[in-house]
Amino acid sequence: MQQQHSLPATRQVTPAAPGESIPVVPLRHPLRLAIAVVLILVALSAAWDVAVNQRYHWDVVVSYLFAPQIMAGAGLTVLLTVVSMSVGIALGTVLAVMRLSANPIVSTISRGYIWFFRGTPLLVQLIFWFNIAALYPVIAFGLPLGGPSLVLGSANVLITPLGAALLGLSLNEAAYMAEIIRGGIGSVDKGQYDAARGLGMNSSQLMRRVILPQAMRVVLPPTGNQVISMLKGTALVSVLAISDLLYSAQIIYSNNYQTIPLLIVASLWYLLMTTILSFFQTKLERRYGRGFDAAPRRNFRSKTRSMTRSKTRTIR
Amino acid sequence: MNTAMVEAQGVRKSFGSTEILKGIDLRVERGSVTCLIGPSGSGKTTFLRCINHLEKVDAGRLYVDEQLVGYAERNGRLYEMKERQTARSRRTAGMVFQRFNLFPHMTVLENIVEAPVHVLGRPRSEVTAEAQTLLDRVGLGDRGHSYPQELSGGQQQRIAIARALAMKPRLMLFDEPTSALDPELVGEVLDVMKSLAEAGMTMVVVTHELGFARQVSDQVVFMDQGVVVESGAPADVLGNPQHERTQAFLSKVL
Numbered sequence: 001m002q003q004q005h006s007l008p009a010t011r012q013v014t015p016a017a018p019g020e021s022i023p024v025v026p027l028r029h030p031l032r033l034a035i036a037v038v039l040i041l042v043a044l045s046a047a048w049d050v051a052v053n054q055r056y057h058w059d060v061v062v063s064y065l066f067a068p069q070i071m072a073g074a075g076l077t078v079l080l081t082v083v084s085m086s087v088g089i090a091l092g093t094v095l096a097v098m099r100l101s102a103n104p105i106v107s108t109i110s111r112g113y114i115w116f117f118r119g120t121p122l123l124v125q126l127i128f129w130f131n132i133a134a135l136y137p138v139i140a141f142g143l144p145l146g147g148p149s150l151v152l153g154s155a156n157v158l159i160t161p162l163g164a165a166l167l168g169l170s171l172n173e174a175a176y177m178a179e180i181i182r183g184g185i186g187s188v189d190k191g192q193y194d195a196a197r198g199l200g201m202n203s204s205q206l207m208r209r210v211i212l213p214q215a216m217r218v219v220l221p222p223t224g225n226q227v228i229s230m231l232k233g234t235a236l237v238s239v240l241a242i243s244d245l246l247y248s249a250q251i252i253y254s255n256n257y258q259t260i261p262l263l264i265v266a267s268l269w270y271l272l273m274t275t276i277l278s279f280f281q282t283k284l285e286r287r288y289g290r291g292f293d294a295a296p297r298r299n300f301r302s303k304t305r306s307m308t309r310s311k312t313r314t315i316r
Numbered sequence: 317m318n319t320a321m322v323e324a325q326g327v328r329k330s331f332g333s334t335e336i337l338k339g340i341d342l343r344v345e346r347g348s349v350t351c352l353i354g355p356s357g358s359g360k361t362t363f364l365r366c367i368n369h370l371e372k373v374d375a376g377r378l379y380v381d382e383q384l385v386g387y388a389e390r391n392g393r394l395y396e397m398k399e400r401q402t403a404r405s406r407r408t409a410g411m412v413f414q415r416f417n418l419f420p421h422m423t424v425l426e427n428i429v430e431a432p433v434h435v436l437g438r439p440r441s442e443v444t445a446e447a448q449t450l451l452d453r454v455g456l457g458d459r460g461h462s463y464p465q466e467l468s469g470g471q472q473q474r475i476a477i478a479r480a481l482a483m484k485p486r487l488m489l490f491d492e493p494t495s496a497l498d499p500e501l502v503g504e505v506l507d508v509m510k511s512l513a514e515a516g517m518t519m520v521v522v523t524h525e526l527g528f529a530r531q532v533s534d535q536v537v538f539m540d541q542g543v544v545v546e547s548g549a550p551a552d553v554l555g556n557p558q559h560e561r562t563q564a565f566l567s568k569v570l
């Protein structure tokens with residue numbers, strides 16, 4: 001305390017010894033503090049109001065939170081998200097690499113795919129896959145112009161509502177992921193290609209070992225957004241009569257008219273899922289940010305700062 | 317018998333309709349150091365990239381270690397090389413770039429062992445031990461676990477040299493290895509290159525460091541506008557240039 005008072009004098013008279021830091025009095029922010037207090041009060045009173053308001057029917061919320069129908073719906077939502085995102089990312093990576101190919105036919109095919117699947121409503125795509133049997137009663141792989149073909153079976157049997165949902169969501173997602181991954185690949189310095197090729201890597205090694213890991217840094221944040229909007233976007237599959245989380249809640253409240261409590265139940269589950277996802281996103285971002293941006297430097301800097309601080313304290 | 321490490325005969329290269337290399341003739345003996353000098357845009361980088369198959373030669377013949385670059389010659393015809401073959405041929409030469417081009421997402425040690433492990437398929441433990449020796453050799457034995465971003469430019473360039481050496485190349489190519497460095501860091505990189513030359517490595521160095529060229533090289537090649545204007549012993553080309561373009565360039569650089 002005493003040192004703090006005599007700080008200006010200390011500064012003038014004794015220059016800091018090399019390696020030793022001068023005590024710092026942090027700048028105060030009275031306005032910032034006042035705003036924070038007001039905001040906290042507003043938030044608390046709002047929360048209190050929600051908690052005590054009888055019309056939210058918290059008892060109903062609690063009783064349905066772990067209802068079997070809701071749990072099954074949540075499970076289906078997770079399944080749809082995980083499968084569609086995985087296929088979307090894998091196919092999107094292939095499309096992104098195709099799009100950047102020097103072969104004009106390959107890149108045009110990718111461009112056309114992206115153009116089509118981003119340009120038509122997802123709802124239309126889902127209904128299209130669901131009704132594919134009307135267009136193609138039998139699914140078969142074969143050569144054009146009546147060559148031999150491998151018949152897989154009737155479309156009605158092969159494409160179940162769940163299959164149609166997965167197909168629709170995955171193929172649509174791939175188009176978005178392709179653009180995100182292309183942006184990521186484009187963000188990698190051109191010198192990296194020279195360096196990798198100069199070391200004798202072929203195109204596939206170059207992509208897998210050098211370019212894509214660096215692209216990840218740029219790809220991850222928008223991909224996190226994609227996963228979260230996919231999680232909530234899966235609710236669209238209710239048009240195919242698939243009982244995902246939201247649809248399950250809707251079925252229940254259409255019977256008991258407890259609309260708000262059941263929507264709260266669904267929202268709580270969505271919130272839990274997005275929280276878990278954000279947690280993993282942060283971890284992944286840290287993992288792929290290694291060696292990049294300010295991450296290691298910032299650690300270094302904050303370490304020195306805290307060292308300085310503790311030193312100051314000991315001086316005091 | 318052709319014993320040169322690099323032999324260029326009328327090498328030509330165009331980008332679009334502009335011809336950048338207009339018939340380069342050059343010989344680099346095994347174990348020798350060749351310095352390429354010349355004004356900006358004269359095609360030095362392009363020629364170096366041709367040697368390492370990073371650019372395709374359009375006409376003429378370029379032999380590296382007695383292998384024709386980019387093509388296979390059979391029955392008097394040239395066949396373009398497949399990608400895998402090209403990748404394989406690139407292992408003959410190690411390349412060091414002006415802007416280091418280290419892999420930023422890997423630690424120093426990972427940068428060095430990457431290609432020997434994943435391209436040559438050698439056991440990681442063996443390669444790691446060698447990498448450590450290389451790091452010691454470039455004076456950075458204690459920085460193996462740092463990321464490139466945490467190092468100075470001079471340190472990064474020395475790592476880049478170690479990374480290229482880890483592939484055991486028979487030829488080292490340097491493209492202005494010190495141009496992106498602060499002046500006080502140039503010396504440490506040149507020292508590593510000097511010791512490499514003393515150890516008998518064949519080197520082709522594009523550089524503006526005429527002191528280095530004079531001291532270390534066996535041959536200095538002056539290029540301008542896509543042709544070799546003058547070449548010979550450093551004392552001759554740098555000390556007593558015959559061609560007026562060489563004289564003009566040297567008077568500007570010195």
Ligand SMILES: Nc1ncnc2c1ncn2[C@@H]1O[C@H](COP(=O)(O)OP(=O)(O)OP(=O)(O)O)[C@@H](O)[C@H]1O
Pocket residue numbers: 331336354355356357358359360361362363
């Ligand atoms: N990939 C490319 N596409 C089109 N033009 C190129 C390409 N690479 C190089 N050039 C052109 O070729 C010419 C020679 O370039 P190069 O990099 O070989 O010169 P340099 O002698 O290395 O010059 P500097 O000293 O500036 O590095 C330049 O005019 C450059 O613009």
Ligand SMILES: [Mg+2]
Pocket residue numbers: 360361362491492
């Ligand atoms: Mg150059």
